[in-house]
Amino acid sequence: MPPPPLPQQLVELSELIGRMCTAAAGALNRATAALLESRERLAVQVVAGDEVIDLLRAQVEELAGDALLFHSPVAGDLRAVVSAIRTAGDVERMGDLALHVAEVVRMRHPEPALPPEVRPAFAEMGKVAVHLALKAAEVARTRNVVLAAELDTDDDAMDVLHREMMEVLMDERWPHGVRTAVDVTLLARYYERFADHAVVVARETVYAVTGQEPDALPI
């Protein structure tokens, strides 16, 4: 059977990346709910669900490999294929980070991993991160570079939340001891990295479409 034509493969690649981002958003959304409400079963579901994202990544790599092999794309098409390969790595990592959040919930259960006063900040980090992943999904599907540029700004909110969380931890009056501080430190880091990868997905898309890094564009 001859391979599908390149344009069709490129659409499929975008579609797969979009699905990966949506799946990662869903995973972190559930992991955050599990974290805030100490729901162990939900956490277990997130851990088990990570496989789906890994499988999608394998599909991206296979399809991208076929595209390179059968069509030897050049210029913009080549960029699209290579950026799909790279992006799939970022989104798989987003899935891993959602899984890490879920693992902390599981490890601490039935105790809540978070003390009550930092929960609102984590609810917010979860919201920002999930929103970023959904936007990245849309960028991947639509190749909208203007929308892609928004993610950089959206990520600033995450950086502020992350910095604030570090200040709370470093405050001498932190009453919850070292173990909780270690958990909170790592959890905050997972959300921050998740958001970073979503931004990279958008940047990769800009690069694939325009051949330039986003910073070079007047948007």
Place this chain on the structure above:
Amino acid sequence: MRDVYQEQLDELAGALACMCTQVADAMRKATRALLEVDLQLAEEVISEDVRVDEIRASAEEKAFALLALQAPVATDLRIVVSAIHGAGDIERMGDLALHVAQAARRRHPHPVLPAEVAPYFAEMGKVGVELALKAGNVIRTRDLARAAELEKDDDAMDDLHRHMFTVLMDRNWSHGVGPAVDITLLARFYERYADHAVAVARRIVYVVTGQMPGPLTV
């Protein structure tokens, strides 16, 4: 024509191996800056990170040129795709060394590490640097036995990482929360650095055998 092609593939591998040497050097210096509270050395690591980024950019250009002009197939295609992945991993290793240096700079003139955990970080640094150098070696030689060694070295890193947490969680931990937060993040940087080195070696195994070794535990 074939010779130019082979030369291009070698150059690509050379660029990646060179990145490995760079990030090994960065981690060696960053660890020393951390242990010896050396601000100047920390600054050096921070300003030199652009070099890694530059080599990555040139490696990617080489990879693109190969794909566009030579349309490689089979093993050669796997080499180029693996190089694209590898370049990303190694660049990230550079970033993680940079994070270590930034931590040293942020707390200067105070040491980040209490004296009793310093030896663990010296060891994590050593294992990390070793992993980066071995990854570079595997890229050059495609030596599968060497690639398998990285997995063992990474186990040593995981043990150190786990042990670090035991120390932090111990009742006798007397340094409070602030240093514990710093140490948590630093230990994570070393662990991730090692994971990326292993990922690079695994890609080489894939290039040679056509199969990925078992899943990487993260």
